Amino acid sequence: MKIKFLGLVLLFVITSCASKKEILYLQDATENNSSEITYQTATIQPNDILKITVESLVPEAAIPYNRGGNSDVQVNSLELIKLQGYLVTNEGTINFPILGQITVSNLTALEIEEKIKKLLIDGGHLNNPTLEVRLVNAKITVLGEVNAPGTYNFTEQNITLLQALGYAGDLTINGKRDDIIMTRDVDGVRKITHIDLTSTAFMDSEYYFIKPNDVIIVNPNNPRVKNAGFVNNVGTILTIASLVLSSIILLTR
Missing domain, CATH: 3.30.1950.10 (wza like domain)
Known part of the structure; x- marks a missing residue:
């Protein structure tokens, strides 16, 4: 019984940990380390x-x-x-x-x-x-699994998506790096796109540079979702497992 319980705890810990592939940015940077930059000029929208x-x-x-x-x-x-x-x-x-x-x-x-x-x-x-x-009122909003979510003003003509995330203190370890959601209003039409920060491909897209009023949403990754409402710290898991195991040993003596 003890072996089964420890096995279950170990399995839970393993499935609750994010893999290296999930947390590293620009994983193909070695293969795609040079590309031409195409700057973009934002157009004026209502409320600017x-x-x-x-x-x-x-x-x-x-x-x-x-x-x-x-x-x-x-x-x-x-x-x-x-x-x-x-x-x-x-x-x-x-x-x-x-x-x-x-x-x-x-x-x-x-x-x-x-x-x-x-x-x-x-x-x-x-x-x-x-x-x-x-x-003079260019701004972006960053929400979700970042260290400092909020709305940020900027005066530069061009800032990148990575710079915008930098304003918000970068993603937390629980941020889903391969599926960043961005909403953008263009000519009265709202566009929603999904961006993979683990690949350099987005750097050659129209979403590499931020436009005023863009909203960036960082959803939690799978380990964070699985731990939601339960425990989200490995040390806490091991402490609980140790207490339960000690109780089992005492009861089975």
Whole structure:
């Protein structure tokens, strides 16, 4: 009876442990250690906040086209920049000074710069203006088996999936590395994809770089699921097994 019990405990411990294949990233990196990087440019979506700066050869002429008045005033607070920015409506428009409603949804920042510049020139507002458009509320959300789940802001134009997971403190040992779920809204359509971090293949896909408002979900791996609601520590398992075995020995004497 004791041998059977120990066998069952050993079997449980073995099946509760994650294998090396389940926890290592980029396991084929030796074979695929070089590839060309294709950078991506995010398009503007509803609820994005844009900082738009207009400059002219005559600085005073550009003042009416800048929120907050004189564009030479330096604003260092990101929250204040957001408050002075242009919120993209659900219809994909912004209300720009003098020019009124402008559709910006599904355009890149560079395309918006060119569009507003053309409107200013064609309308006789400014001659050869210079524009800068920046997305100031870019964020991603990371949930599940990571050390610090939450929503994170970023200012870089391109960050990778691995960098995003780094913001969240990396996956826990219980994270399912071969099936990361990502949701992404594109042109009003929500896309859900599954990503395998144990392979380098995802680095050549459109999901290598994060886009604003992406949601990353890390589900628990099989050992974590099996242990849910029971015990999730090998030391605890061995302690319980020792107590049960001692009780059996005492009772069978």
